[in-house]
Amino acid sequence: MTEATENPFASLHYSNVYLTILALFGFKLFIKISLNCLSYFYIIRGNRKEAARISAEFYDFGQGHRSWGERSPLHDAAGRGRLLVLRNLILKGHNVNVLTLDHVSPLHEACLGNHAACVRALIAAGANVNVTTIDGVTPLFNSCSVGSAACAEVLLEHGAKPQGLVFQPSAIHEASRKGSERCVDALVRAGANVDFDIPHVGTPLYTACVSRETECVRRLLRAGANVQKGKYMQSPLHAAARKDCTDIVKLLLDFGADVNLRNMELQRPADAAPPNSLTEGFLLVYEATPRSLSQLCRQVIRDRLGRERFHLIKALPLPNLLRNYLQYM
Structure with missing residues (x-):
């Protein structure tokens, strides 16, 4: 007699196991499948951090359990900014290019802390200066975000x-x-494009005008930024006028901004200036006033020189007053 015949529950037991x-x-x-769909949904929505977190926590990437914000x-x-501790860790063999799950490096952290x-110690140990986070942020961006010219340089x-x-x-x-x-100065010296146009943001000059940062506007214009180029059909002058920033408006006009340029709303x-504001009054008077010959001559000379040769002006055999x-100094 077989085992199955002797024990009628054996086959049932194995069936339940299967x-x-x-x-x-x-x-x-x-x-x-559900988690893959959820990750894909977050990627489509632009939330790559959340997609990375889901993948890391549930699939683990073969590295054991790690939290999303692991440092x-x-x-x-x-x-x-603990330099001695940092140097000791480097001497012990810690990887200076270690990343969190959202790809933040120690160099990112050092720049963000100014x-x-x-920063020098990490770079000397081989840190990647162009490493990017999951959102594309570089250490250089972090430096500029906190105004750290020393780190940027x-x-x-x-x-x-x-x-x-x-x-x-x-x-x-x-x-x-x-x-x-x-x-801004450090980036310009390093060759950054002062007319770099991001479609949904505009140019750096337009950004500075929107933020009412007069000195940045001045530095960008001296570096040769296109005074007419802003965001779509909105010029930097439109942005400054809308913000009622008369100082920036005057600066843009000195560099040749077109007071009659119209935006998409034909303004x-x-x-675009607030009604009855100081900026509106100034612009209306400026429209009716002829430009000075000296201002027109300076703009023509700078246009002929071109942005690539602005740095040669200081070498011209001219009196300091003319240079x-x-x-615009």
């Missing part, structure tokens, strides 16, 4: 790209928005 295994496999497959001892030392000495000296791609956060736009004129800058005049 069904349980099949059910667990099906449930696990359902969970994975290494190097991150902590760099972010707090710790130039830590160190990064640029060691090969940081002054200009990112159009879909990445732009360092020169951030410096212009935050009023970090020294960062002139005077129309300063051509450089």
Whole structure:
């Protein structure tokens, strides 16, 4: 007599085991498909951080359990500006390019904390100066965000790209928005494009006008920024007029801004200014006043020179008064 005949419950027992295994496999497959769909949904919505968190917590990337905001001892030392601790960790062999799950490096943290000495130490140990977070943020962007010209200059000296791609956060736009004129100067010297146009943001000059950062506007214009180029058909002069910032309006007009340029709503800058404001009154008077010959001559000379040759003005055999005049100094 067989075992199955002797024990009629044996086959039933094995069947239940197989069904349980099949059910667990099906449930696990359902969970994975659901999480994949959820991650894809967050990627489509632009929330790549949340997608990364889901993938990291549930799929683990083969690295064991890690939390989304995991930071290494190097991150902590760099972010707090603890140079001696940072150097000791580097000497012990800690990886200076270690990343959190959202790809923040110790160099990002050092720049965000305005710790130039830590930045130098990390770079000397081989830190990647052009590393980007999951959102495309670079250490240079962080430096400009906090107005740290010292960190920005160190990064640029060691090969940081002054200009990112159009879909990445732009360092020169951030410096212009935050009023970090020294960062603007450092970026311009390193070759950043002062007319870099991001479709949904505009140019750095337009950004500075929207933020009412007069000194950044001045630095960008002296560096050769196109005074007419803003965001779509909105000129920097439209932005300054709308913000009722007369100082910036005067500065833009000195550099040749077109007072009659119309935006998509067919408004002139005077129309964009708040009604009965000082800026509106100034623009209306300016429209009716002929330009001075000296101002027109300076603009023509600068146009003929071109932005690429502005730096040669100081070498021209001219009196200092004329050189300063051509450089708006």
